[in-house]
Amino acid sequence: MHTAGLRALLHSVRYEVLPAKATEDKVLAHVPRDVVVTVTASPVKGLEPTLDLAARLASHGYRVVPHVPARLLRDDLHLKDVTGRLREAGVDDIFLPAGDADPPAGVYDGALPVLRRLSELGGPFAHVGVTGYPESHPLLHDDVTVQAMWDKREHATYLVSNLCFDPRVLGEWITRIRRRGVALPLYVGVAGPVQRAKLLAMATKIGVGESTRFLTKHASWFARFAAPGGYAPERLLIRTERALTAPSARVAGLHLFTFNQIAETERWRRALLDRLGR
Template sequence: MAILKFIDRSKNNGGAVAKYAGSLLHPYSIEVTPRTAAKIDDFSALLPSGTRVYIAHIAGTSIGDMVATARRLREDGFAVMPHFPARSIPDVPTLESWISLYRNEADVTEALLLGGGETRPVGTVESSIQLLESGLFDRYGFKRLHVAGHPEGSRDIDPDGTTRNVDSALKWKTDFSGLTDAHMAIVTQFGFDPTVITTWAERVAQAGITLPIHVGIAGPAKLQTLIKFALSCGVGPSLKLLQKRALDVTRLMLPYGPGDMVGALTDYVRDNPQTLISQFHLFPLGGIEPAARWVADNTITQPRPATATL
């Protein structure tokens, strides 16, 4: 659980920016793709040592490119967590091949397991539950496994608009966490309404979920960019906040910053120490460098364990 200490708050174009010592932003994790990572000359100049870097496996990306990106980031001293999108993995032998490549060629011991963006499975693997049931991550010595959380639901999993299947899947994964040697946590999709996040976190806790929650936060970006990603990623209720902002011509041309979300959620954790919310995961929708700079400008660095230990 993050230890919070209020320092300062001010206003800028990105909304209310909170500076905290040891806040949910210190440490944080961030997401890249092989293509976006290739544009960064030196990650060490942008990210704190030990930062967990997720590598998104976008459709069409080769496993070779994924492993090469993972190797580079590991050699630079980061904790690396590649995506394993179940519906893009043809079969269990392919899954084992991927795990072996990451483990043996890039020293990867962490993974995000999720259903993935494919509407239909390309083979016999359909869900993150099947990935866990394979037992391969334990066999290859993976130390940390994260799974996806959907505070605004998922039409891919619950087409009827309920949360029945996503809730039961999280409960299954919570039970599974007692059977694996790996540490487990939930990482959520990004959103724009802190109340949606906190209400969901309280509801899943009441349902018996005990896994720590890493809340997805959209990094600084143009409003049009955020709306495009929100529509493509299925962000629902909180999208209304973006659309409302788009109607305000005085704010339309201003860049979006995550200050309001970060401030509200950090205050919530301070006031609700029993919450499962434990840190932030940054989606750099407007670019890796602007996202990393925003965090550096809005946190006060204090000694705290690296992300990989949380």
């Protein structure tokens, strides 16, 4: 095992959090200022909780990356307003997925039109992330998702992969997108040390319609967490180490899905760094 490569990835992490009532306090209590914090957005709650929490965390000195799903933007005026608010708060990095809102809140049904519009506005954000799908998207063919990454490459600055629990699938996907010429730096999406019971409790708190969508879309996640021995993120990292640390993979770091188990995620990261010799 090439521990130096894994150590580097564990030092270059992003913690994805949900904009719940206690999130700000949890981040302040447990997350070092050198860890990037990304804030999700929900079709049920809309963008406001995300924008509010992003601004508050930025004021505390964190580098914050709000999620701005295209399908939650009403129109060009709304996009300009969101952009202005985030820039005023000192945010220079956003994550721009298509989003799950169905139907869309407005004129944008995917990320690419928003990316193009931001470019037309002069590129107000220094960093813009887009989604990659190691495991098949429930609605789109794999070739379509790879083509979408290619189409977005001129406007985005990095990729964030969705969750994948299969080391072979993840490694093959990284090789495939690089062979297709998608060269954007990649943050690999990894579930933190989440417990199934806590994940289920979190899912039921995010709104009836949204939690139903979450549970339906991610049923396989629960099977993984309930498997004998449970889920351990370090097992995935160690088994995928070669693919993640190869120079050709261009993996910039890890995007850790905390599911708001923020203290547990940071304790796990520090313990693993200690085991790897820092």
